Amino acid sequence: MSISKIWVLAESADSKPTSITLELLTFARGLNATVEAVGFGDSSESIVSELGNYGASTFNVVTDVNDSLPGVPVASAIANAVNSGNGPDLLLIGATYDGRDIAARLSAKLNLPVLTNVTGLESSGDDLIAHHSIFGGTQIAKAKFTTDSTPQIFVIRAKTFGAEPAGGGAASVNQLTAGDLGATNGAKIIARHVEERTGPKLDEADIVVSGGRGLSDKANYSMIEELAKLLKGAPGASRAIVDAGWVPYAYQVGQTGKTVKPTVYLACGISGATQHLVGMKNAKNIIAINKDPEAPIFSVADLGIVGDTQKILPKLIEELKARA
Amino acid sequence: MNVVICVKQIPDPAAPGELDPSTNNLKRDSKLIMDDSDSYGVEMGLQLAESSGGGEVTLVSMAPNNETSGLRTALAMGAAKAMLISDPALAGSDALSTSKVLAATIKKAQPDLIIAATESSDGYTGTTPVQLAELLGLPSVTFAKKISVEGNSIKVERQTEAGYDEVTCSLPAVVTVTAGVVEPRYPNFKGIMAAKSKPVEEFKVADLGLSADEVGNTGARQVVFEVVAAEARQAGEKIIDEGEAHKDVISFLEKLKLI
Numbered sequence: 001m002s003i004s005k006i007w008v009l010a011e012s013a014d015s016k017p018t019s020i021t022l023e024l025l026t027f028a029r030g031l032n033a034t035v036e037a038v039g040f041g042d043s044s045e046s047i048v049s050e051l052g053n054y055g056a057s058t059f060n061v062v063t064d065v066n067d068s069l070p071g072v073p074v075a076s077a078i079a080n081a082v083n084s085g086n087g088p089d090l091l092l093i094g095a096t097y098d099g100r101d102i103a104a105r106l107s108a109k110l111n112l113p114v115l116t117n118v119t120g121l122e123s124s125g126d127d128l129i130a131h132h133s134i135f136g137g138t139q140i141a142k143a144k145f146t147t148d149s150t151p152q153i154f155v156i157r158a159k160t161f162g163a164e165p166a167g168g169g170a171a172s173v174n175q176l177t178a179g180d181l182g183a184t185n186g187a188k189i190i191a192r193h194v195e196e197r198t199g200p201k202l203d204e205a206d207i208v209v210s211g212g213r214g215l216s217d218k219a220n221y222s223m224i225e226e227l228a229k230l231l232k233g234a235p236g237a238s239r240a241i242v243d244a245g246w247v248p249y250a251y252q253v254g255q256t257g258k259t260v261k262p263t264v265y266l267a268c269g270i271s272g273a274t275q276h277l278v279g280m281k282n283a284k285n286i287i288a289i290n291k292d293p294e295a296p297i298f299s300v301a302d303l304g305i306v307g308d309t310q311k312i313l314p315k316l317i318e319e320l321k322a323r324a
Numbered sequence: 325m326n327v328v329i330c331v332k333q334i335p336d337p338a339a340p341g342e343l344d345p346s347t348n349n350l351k352r353d354s355k356l357i358m359d360d361s362d363s364y365g366v367e368m369g370l371q372l373a374e375s376s377g378g379g380e381v382t383l384v385s386m387a388p389n390n391e392t393s394g395l396r397t398a399l400a401m402g403a404a405k406a407m408l409i410s411d412p413a414l415a416g417s418d419a420l421s422t423s424k425v426l427a428a429t430i431k432k433a434q435p436d437l438i439i440a441a442t443e444s445s446d447g448y449t450g451t452t453p454v455q456l457a458e459l460l461g462l463p464s465v466t467f468a469k470k471i472s473v474e475g476n477s478i479k480v481e482r483q484t485e486a487g488y489d490e491v492t493c494s495l496p497a498v499v500t501v502t503a504g505v506v507e508p509r510y511p512n513f514k515g516i517m518a519a520k521s522k523p524v525e526e527f528k529v530a531d532l533g534l535s536a537d538e539v540g541n542t543g544a545r546q547v548v549f550e551v552v553a554a555e556a557r558q559a560g561e562k563i564i565d566e567g568e569a570h571k572d573v574i575s576f577l578e579k580l581k582l583i
Contacts, residue, residue: 109458133554141548144547146546184457256503263580293562301559320574
């Protein structure tokens, strides 16, 4: 099937489209089709001009989300557009908290399959082929839809594509509505809590310092945070210490967490289970510190240090402080 | 309050995974265990059922070969019974087909609350719980860090990019739980013994009013048609710390002009 209209899910924070939104728009521009954004919430001048700058001609904004969790109303509004013949042939959604909700709701509403955790997307004839990183990133599974029903729905991981502006004018705003949603719309946000975090976001940081089980104790994670701060980077974590409750899920790098591609990834006390490698092996440079000389993390590290994080990290912190 | 917990039984993540070369499906014919990611939901479900004055905790799982070993683990933790859907026709099912199977099964249990992990450790599509909610006509709250029951609704702290949102949600509802938010109990000897005789009700696709072409490889409407090697990464320098290795990190960062 040929694709003539693409919708990219546009999410925003602090009156700016998120970086994954701009990455998806940049990719969509290369597909020779009409590119539009679809989203909710903020449709102020700064948002529509930035969406336009990255190639969206229109911002389809769902106006009746109000205090609902966005998944249900946004998916319903998109489904309404599809059912009335105004929907896209292709829907690109970032693998975010709300993006995943929207994709899943829409898939069930329209009885369409969805491909998630996409780490690459290529055109081949009339098909779009999704890449999925499997077995610790050692292999790539290539998948495609076998149905001609549209829209094709892909949920794509951050940093799959680069973001480049195209210099277009502001996107025009088109309002969509979800309508009456009944019981499915029963989840309402009553308060938002922002946790103070200095420094860059984990999946946008140039330097990521991550900690794992090898730190021995939850209290030692403070060294990871301090190092990240000194290097103007972001702190991350392996699944093991998230499962153990040392740090929240938002810190997790890996298959079931975030994908990062920083200039330097510093893995401290992380053995390098396949689950973790998927999320960080495409960093430009990897430094690993681990007691176990046989740890799999060393097979991907540009600089591997066999040693104790509790001895090395304090000295590293000291040295960086002396230079600051 | 009656709680249903979705439990996935997966190949041991410590063992290397393997694809079936004819279908590119993940091989799931060895002994399966309960996905660690589900232990948090099981614990949460047991706690909520207890704190709301009792109620039954039922497990629902779709698995090949009538597998129950993972279910027995959750039964040993304290769940009362399990519903297992096992049918050769289900091999190769995608997330949407799986949610159709789970929805048809869960309808029979009529729970007040359905709990699942945010994603499984093996397939990790992370869409099944919300697809399930839509098929059941229910609201959903994903990425829950904390859940409390307040009358006929729940209050959830939901992880966000910036921190967390406080969400209220009417019941019945589907909630997905992130890892690490509660400490899963270890089954004790008594629990393990009791689990052996707890009821596991088995279902086939036909028992659920679904047709065979809605599930399995046909129902999936997506295919992994090729698997290729990813660009390999070479190991670089490896040194043993003798007290000065932090200096190697410093010079590595200096070369990249990052400090």
